[in-house]
Amino acid sequence: MQATPAPITKLIDEFSRLPGIGPKTASRLTFYLLRSSPEQAQSLAEALQELHEKVVFCSRCFHIDERDPCAFCTNENRDRSIICVVEEPLDVLAIERTRDYHGLYHVLHGTIAPTEGIGPEDLKIAELVERVRSSDPKVREIIIATNPNLEGEATAMYISRQFDGSGIKLTRLARGLPVGGDLEYADEITLSRALSGRSEM
Amino acid sequence: MQATPAPITKLIDEFSRLPGIGPKTASRLTFYLLRSSPEQAQSLAEALQELHEKVVFCSRCFHIDERDPCAFCTNENRDRSIICVVEEPLDVLAIERTRDYHGLYHVLHGTIAPTEGIGPEDLKIAELVERVRSSDPKVREIIIATNPNLEGEATAMYISRQFDGSGIKLTRLARGLPVGGDLEYADEITLSRALSGRSEM
Numbered sequence: 001m002q003a004t005p006a007p008i009t010k011l012i013d014e015f016s017r018l019p020g021i022g023p024k025t026a027s028r029l030t031f032y033l034l035r036s037s038p039e040q041a042q043s044l045a046e047a048l049q050e051l052h053e054k055v056v057f058c059s060r061c062f063h064i065d066e067r068d069p070c071a072f073c074t075n076e077n078r079d080r081s082i083i084c085v086v087e088e089p090l091d092v093l094a095i096e097r098t099r100d101y102h103g104l105y106h107v108l109h110g111t112i113a114p115t116e117g118i119g120p121e122d123l124k125i126a127e128l129v130e131r132v133r134s135s136d137p138k139v140r141e142i143i144i145a146t147n148p149n150l151e152g153e154a155t156a157m158y159i160s161r162q163f164d165g166s167g168i169k170l171t172r173l174a175r176g177l178p179v180g181g182d183l184e185y186a187d188e189i190t191l192s193r194a195l196s197g198r199s200e201m
Numbered sequence: 202m203q204a205t206p207a208p209i210t211k212l213i214d215e216f217s218r219l220p221g222i223g224p225k226t227a228s229r230l231t232f233y234l235l236r237s238s239p240e241q242a243q244s245l246a247e248a249l250q251e252l253h254e255k256v257v258f259c260s261r262c263f264h265i266d267e268r269d270p271c272a273f274c275t276n277e278n279r280d281r282s283i284i285c286v287v288e289e290p291l292d293v294l295a296i297e298r299t300r301d302y303h304g305l306y307h308v309l310h311g312t313i314a315p316t317e318g319i320g321p322e323d324l325k326i327a328e329l330v331e332r333v334r335s336s337d338p339k340v341r342e343i344i345i346a347t348n349p350n351l352e353g354e355a356t357a358m359y360i361s362r363q364f365d366g367s368g369i370k371l372t373r374l375a376r377g378l379p380v381g382g383d384l385e386y387a388d389e390i391t392l393s394r395a396l397s398g399r400s401e402m
Contacts, residue, residue, distance in 0.1 A: 004294055005267045007255040011248040017241065019233050020226065029219050030252070031291050034265065035310075038253035040218065047212040048246035051231070052239035054208040064235065066206045090232050093205060109236075 008034070060131065062107040062124045064089045072104055079103040081140040085128065085159060087111055087147060095145065103143075106131065111151035112158055120158055129162050141169040148175050209235070261332060263308040263325045265290045273305055280304040281336070285344040286329065286360060288312055288353065292346065304344075307332065312352035313359055321359055330363050342370040349376050 004012075008030055015026035033041045057063070058070035061083075065071055072078060072092075082103030086092055092105050108123040120126075132139045144159055146152035160170045176194035177186055186194070205213075209231055216227035234242045258264070259271035262284075266272055273279060273293075283304030287293055293306050309324040321327075333340045345360055347353035361371045376394040378387055387395070 005256055005265060007248070007251045007267065008265065011245075011252055014245040014248040017245075018230050020229070025221065027291065028221070031289065032220050033249070033252060034256060034290070041249045041252050044212075044215040044218075045246040045249035047208070047215040048234070048242045048249070050208045051212050051234060051242050055206055055235060064206060064209065066208070088232065089235070090228065 061105050062109060062127070063092050063105055077102070080135070081137050082143065083128075083132065083139055083141075084143040084145050086145045087152065087155075091145065103141075108146070108155065111146060111155040113151045123155070125159060125162065128159070132163070132166075132168065139168055141171060143171050143173070145173050148173070262306050263310060263328065264293050264306055278303075282338050282341040283344065284329075284333065284340055284342075285346050287346045288348060288356075296346065304342075309347070309356065312347060312356040314352050324356070326360060326363065329360070333364070333367075333369065340369055342372060344372045344374070346374050349374070 011030045011033070012023065012026045015021050015029050016023050021029075033044075054066055055064050056066070056068050058065055058068050058073055060069050060073045063070050063072060079102050083106050084095060084101060084103055085106045085108060086095070087108050087110060089107055092107065095101050095105075106124065106128050108125065108128075110118055110123050112118060112120055112123065132142070142159075142163065144156040146155045156172055163170055174197060175190065176197055177183060177190065183191070212231045212234070213224065213227045216222050216230050217224050219227075222230075234245075255267055256265050257267070257269050259266055259269050259274055261270050261274045264271050264273060280303050284307050285296060285302060285304055286307045286309060287296070288309050288311060290308055293308065296302050296306075307325065307329050309326065309329075311319055311324050313319060313321055313324065333343070343360075343364065345357040347356045357373055364371055375398060376391065377398055378384060378391065378395045384392070
């Protein structure tokens with residue numbers, strides 16, 4: 001058995017390290033790029049190099065941007081008295097797509113997950129507490145928009161305890177049936193949440 | 202709605218250009234790399250840059266390697282009187298994994314596909330004919346290992362016609378039930394091929 005050329009093996013290995021990409025897909029992508037023009041591989045390589053060079057974390061909200069502080073934190077049109085706490089930068093983009101939120105963000109960069117050894121000190125929680133304490137104008141509301149799963153709920157609970165007695169309103173995104181979803185296929189926990197959170201018509 | 206930083210959009214776009222990677226997967230990969238160490242994005246970028254720089258096509262068999270002629274064509278232990286004709290370099294690797302073939306290869310880089318405007322002149326068929334003609338030692342057998350589909354069959358037919366009257370043995374890989382497969386789920390064409398190609402026990 002003759003070996004595959006090293007540069008090909010190397011690229012297959014690098015692709016395989018990405019989440020959700022197995023060795024088969026990695027090899028398919030590699031041979032696709034080999035067949036395509038060198039420019040395509042080159043421009044993907046450049047985009048990869050620029051990612052960490054040009055993207056920085058905002059030192060206030062820890063969202064990503066090309067500058068620090070980020071475009072949210074410096075935008076005078078955003079409501080500075082509301083902070084929406086999310087797990088990841090992708091969540092910020094998801095909420096922005098609704099066009100319904102005009103406050104600021106705070107990105108935790110993960111959730112409390114004891115099984116993976118991730119505690120509150122590994123997240124940007126202390127930074128949130130300090131940010132809220134020193135905020136001017138005062139923060140009225142913190143929307144805890146962590147994911148509606150075990151880790152997300154635990155993280156939401158932990159954060160809300162940090163603000164006990166602060167007088168700040170703490171809210172959580174509504175749980176219920178997804179719009180366009182099918183009641184028949186909803187899991188029982190979602191359905192039970194949708195029932196308990198039912199609203200008058 | 203605030204825009205995503207340009208370097209992120211750029212990387213998402215570049216990933217999306219790869220086959221089988223949609224915008225969602227592309228964005229997942231991008232944010233994964235953003236969270237990981239800069240070294241991971243860097244080493245993927247390097248592997249991409251080296252792909253076209255270091256990999257060349259063999260001028261005899263058109264397989265890929267770091268040198269020309271390739272390791273197969275220069276390996277004195279391979280049987281030079283048999284040539285296995287395949288569509289893509291990946292097919293060479295698949296056949297090598299069987300460890301059962303010890304001849305040379307010839308990579309066509311595609312199949313005849315009139316609907317996509319790919320004719321015999323776009324493949325390395327003329328090069329195969331010339332290679333076989335001038336080969337020393339003489340070629341005894343050509344195994345046409347194109348894929349068992351419409352394009353593969355048409356290409357195999359076309360190639361075999363080029364060697365009409367040459368006295369060279371032309372063979373095709375056996376068609377039949379995949380080992381470990383289930384007769385019940387085999388399509389009728391495969392099953393019919395398996396029947397007509399049945400062998401004595």
